[in-house]
Amino acid sequence: MTLALFLDLFMHFCMLSLLAVGGALAIVPEMHRYLVTDLQLLTETTFSQSVTLAQIAPGPNILLVAVMGWNIGLQAAGGFEAGWTAMGMGVLMATSLLIAAVLPSSLLSYFTVKWLQLHQHARSVRAFRSGMLPLVMGLMLSAGWLLQTASNPTMDWRLLLICALSMLLVLKTRVHLLWLMLGGAVLGAVLGL
Amino acid sequence: MSFESLAVSKAPRSRTDLFVSFTWLGLQGFGGVLAVVQREIVDRKQWMTLSEFAEEWALAQTLPGPNVVNLSVMFGGKHFGPTGALAAMAGLLLFPGLLMLAIVLSFQAFAHVPMVASALHGMGVAAAGMVMAAGWRFGPSLLQHPIGRPLAVALTVVSFVLAALMHWPLVKVIGLVGLVSFGLTWWRLQAKDST
Secondary structure, eight states: OOHHHHHHHHHHHHHHHHHOTTOGGGGHHHHIIIIIIISOOSOHHHHHHHHHHHHHSSSOTTHHHHHHHHHHHHHHTTOGGGTHHHHHHHHHHHHHHHHHHHHHHHHHHHHHHHHHHHTTTSHHHHHHHHHTHHHHHHHHHHHHHHHHHHHOTTOOHHHHHHHHHHHHHHHHOOOOHHHHHHHHHHHHHHHTO | OOGGGGOSOOOOOOHHHHHHHHHHHHHHOOSSSHHHHIIIIIIISOSSOHHHHHHHHHHHHHSSSOHHHHHHHHHHHHHHHHHHHHHHHHHHHHHHHHHHHHHHHHHHHHTTOHHHHHHHHHHHHHHHHHHHHHHHTTHHHHHTOTTOHHHHHHHHHHHHIIIIISOOOHHHHIIIIIHHHHHHHHHHHHHHHTO
16 A cells, blocks of 8 residues: 555545535445446455445444445455454554545535524525425435345345335334344344345 | 424533434444434434424435434534534444444354345345335425425425436436425425515
């Protein structure tokens, strides 16, 4: 890992931060092009594994950038065989790329909100806020659907049923979400889905 | 639950309260944190009403960057300024990030076991159901939208079809549906303000 490459990665993720309209999952195709196809820092398998893990593990989806950083650092320093040096490199890359991916967009959000608070009674601001509701609802339903398809590409009806059941339980009960995840894991494992 | 009953929102007590609450949020959020944010911040903590949450979330989603991180920065900054924003964001990323690292490490050891793969599929679709439920809960607000019920529902359906079924790039979906919806809402509000 040269300093030039490090800076290139850091700046690229700063740029991705400002391009991620709609959230972390929106920049996945661009990260694939950059890290796998162009720079060949990650293999196909490592890349898709990172995305899946980040979706299934708890935490915001943007942590997938940290997982990519970890893998990049680890491989650049010679893999697990290289021991603690490689692990340290992995942690360093994970932290740096995560900071690059959240800093620019966070600054933008912070100052936009301050500005909007001053102008909250302006008609355009009110129209923007309530006007976005149909879009937000549609995009959230879409995100759920795309997640479903990612875990269930063959449209197995039993997995569809688990998905529907989970949705219904969230809407109709106050059961803790961890129990739903555990239920999904047990059903999946027992039925061999 | 009706959101009228939650019409008044409370405030976080301190930056530590923010950090701890967002850490807890991050640690139990599967398939992204969105479904948990709604349940914890609106239902349990009552830091926002459902309609306030819909507005903040709309903004967090429309601005570039990870949505939930944007929301934490906006929310923390509103109550405690820059350090509040930092506390909320750090809570969301620090311990969940360490946990993620532990999961990645242990995953490599068990990835080849078929039962683990099956369990992951089951968890994946359960998480998907939670995200859909979070979206569905905007239904009551949608039905009272200033542009009227039929148009609001139609715009929601159109954005779902474009994003989920036709795989349009997100920038285009936001550009098209967002602009139309904003224009219609602005026009309705203008008519209402002038009467």
